Amino acid sequence: MAKKLISVTVNGKSEERAVEPRTLLVHFLREDLHLTGAHIGCETSHCGACTVDIDGKSVKSCTHLAVQCDGSQVLTVEGLADKGVLHAVQEGFYKEHGLQCGFCTPGMLVRAYRFLQENRNPSEDEIRVGMSGNLCRCTGYQNIVKAVQYAANKLNAATAA
């Protein structure tokens, strides 16, 4: 199949690659760029394990073509930490026991990262709605809610300081 050249910035690094037009973004990230944080759980954009951030929006990369990202800025879980310092959402999930098997976690983290920019002071109900595109089979969400609250508090404290 004829390939198409795309340039995309992933976690701050510009990549120029030839991809088949049918290649899904999640496969491009996982197979071509070896960024295996985003996972495939359902192929129907229900579970959110493949969530990445594209140009400031949360996107399910299992139903998004790599060619659609030509010229875009993509952020994956691998890009959340800054020079070895965990992002507040990563710290929150660790401290509040917001993960068990870890399979949904990369998608949860990337979604929480975006959600907390959409809503800096979310209520518990708002967190539940804001994170509802991401399924978890292990935690029952209660500690994920706490993890997002932890991150919100930390981010707000940093802004206030």
Next chain:
Amino acid sequence: MSAVIQTPDDREAALAGIGASRLRKEDARFIQGKGNYVDDIKMPGMLHMDIVRSPIAHGRIKRINKEAALAIPGVRAVLTAEDLKPLKLHWMPTLAGDVAAVLADEKVHFQMQEVAVVIADDRYIAADGVEAVEVEYEELPVVIDPYTALAADAPVLREDLAGKTAGAHGPRDHHNHIFTWEAGDRAAADAAFAAAPIKVEQHMHYPRVHPCPLETCGCVASFDPIRGDLTTYITSQAPHVVRTVVSMLSGIPESKVRIVSPDIGGGFGNKVGIYPGYVCAIVSSIVLGRPVKWVEDRIENISSTAFARDYHMDGELAATEDGKILGLRVNVLADHGAFDACADPTKFPAGLFHICSGSYDIGAAHCSVKGVYTNKAPGGVAYRCSFRVTEAVYLIERMVDVLAQRLNIDKAEIRRRNFIRKEQFPYTSPFGFEYDSGDYHTALQKALDAVDYPALRAEQAAKRADPNSPTLMGIGLVSFTEIVGAGPSKMCDILGVGMFDSCEIRIHPTGSAIARMGTITQGQGHQTTYAQIIATELGIPSEVIQVEEGDTSTAPYGLGTYGSRSTPVAGAAIAMAARKIHAKARKIAAHMLEVSEADLDWEIDRFKVRGDDSRFKTMADVAWQSYHQPPAGLEPGLEAVHYYDPPNFTYPFGMYLCVVDIDRATGETKVRRFYALDDCGTRINPMIIEGQIHGGLTEGFAVAMGQQMPFDAQGNLMGNTLMDYFLPTAVETPKWETDYTVTPSPHHPLGAKGVAESPHVGSIPTFTSAVVDAFAHVGVTHLDMPHTSFRVWQALRDHGLAL
């Protein structure tokens, strides 16, 4: 030696041992996208496999044409049953003593059955190849209902079993009959019923559901034709068993088979079995001499890998007028699908279903389970439970509610009257199980007090009295007892291998340690909790204890993680291995301190000379000495292996209470409150326990309120994607209240019983109890799951309660 003098409390805290809510060691990799799941594994020259599946549920394969698929550039091979036949791998034995087709051999028995595999350079080309394989079928009549499967003129599903009048579990009396299995004392139960003034009965269906972990099943098989060895990375909850089976099937010596379960994205019983995809990937790698990856998609996962439940149950209780239960009888028709591939200990074709006398002191009981074939996928795994305990608990808890309603006795009170009393433990059940410990009355009272049960009942009465109330209120109560930690090898084996588990601990010269286990974590946090056990046993900080599992080449043989067996069995193995090390360490410490062993006291992290706090050796001191200059007569080094064969199962229990509000206009059922009190004996890491309970309750909520695998008359599974199959989001999921009591197991070295499945097992009947309770005042005694809005609304309509 630290210059700062630490108090014993400081030293204890520094260990982060048993009882500490230690943060998880696993998390660092997962929160940074550095987990290593099967689909993350890449090997040089790796090919991809995809599967051609049957679109129909029952039919003959007339013809398979591979040519168009083989013509696609990048397709390397297409394999069918004909190709596997010379290797005798077109059928494989199941864990239940049946055989299952690896690739359909002349006939397909269920929709989405594996018919052929395509191996190609990448997954897209493999998928193209699957589309290009042409298969012609002749359709046969389909059997979906297990009752009609037993009709005299029902279609013959398993032609391969023609003439076989006995299966692995006794005689077969019909061509679609698999086994009839009984437990308890039928004559005694019949006598109890004959003499009893009160009898109640209830039919209930526990629907077919699927564990549906977020990661689907898959493997990477790599056969090295030069060395003749096979390495397979696989989504397995029992890698050692896989190694044994792969060796038996392939003829490759077990010493040349290495099975690795890397990080696993949830199992919940779905990853216990050995699936055709695994076998085909391994065969493909052997045939092609290159690594082959197979990862199923979600539709394949729900459609073809192991389902759970599908029990059609009839329960009967005999009782006195004041609600004392005298007898229990249960008859089950079990829909096992096309091949009997239930994952149970060999001797128990219905698993541990005979725990169905529950938490109650019942004089006489009998149960009978009949397994039948239908045109559905095989399976019958324990979905977050210990071998059919979920079905058993559902049955008895529903029956006790039915009896309470019949006698107009409150459901808490009737339980109180029938509980096994604290002083009766160890208690032998009418099915012969010896319950290790329990205190049900104390736990129930704590639960009732916590929710102010009388106030809830008063509120419900007020709502019932108001004809204009927009909602119905229901209160569910369940007092379950589980049986976990399979199990004693005299009762439990898988393919002849006893269900022990194992641990190897090595203490390094500088006082850190590594432990290797026969289990495998799938989110339970073994790397964290197992280290805590060693920390407390040996006085080494858990932070410097590395726990490894899942690689059969390094870990001692174990039966894996399912049935809440990790803590009851492997946790005990850890304690016993640590105690062997402790005993040797004591000898070394005595030598170092120039006293006799009898003059030493163990305190937290050190051996002290009795009566002299200044003279002591820490475990780290002893470790160095053991490698540096052990006492004469002792081997150097400090390590031990222990294989733990448990003397009994463990019996965790709990009291769950749920309040639902049902919208009379829509049937929408809101869980207002859910209180879960669990008693899992000794609690190793309370944070992890609570997390497991949240997760189990949420899976229970999913089963009770929405999960089912519906089939149409043609055998089409109508709901095999996450568009249809209910996995709750954060929005639907209730908020959970957790609580606990502690009744240690007397036979477990740590007193621990296991916990992660209790919330699933216990919560499901609690939801049903609550929903039914909302209708109790109009005489409803039971409503089958799932309690979706539509089904609840139908009940509202049928009883004149809909607005």
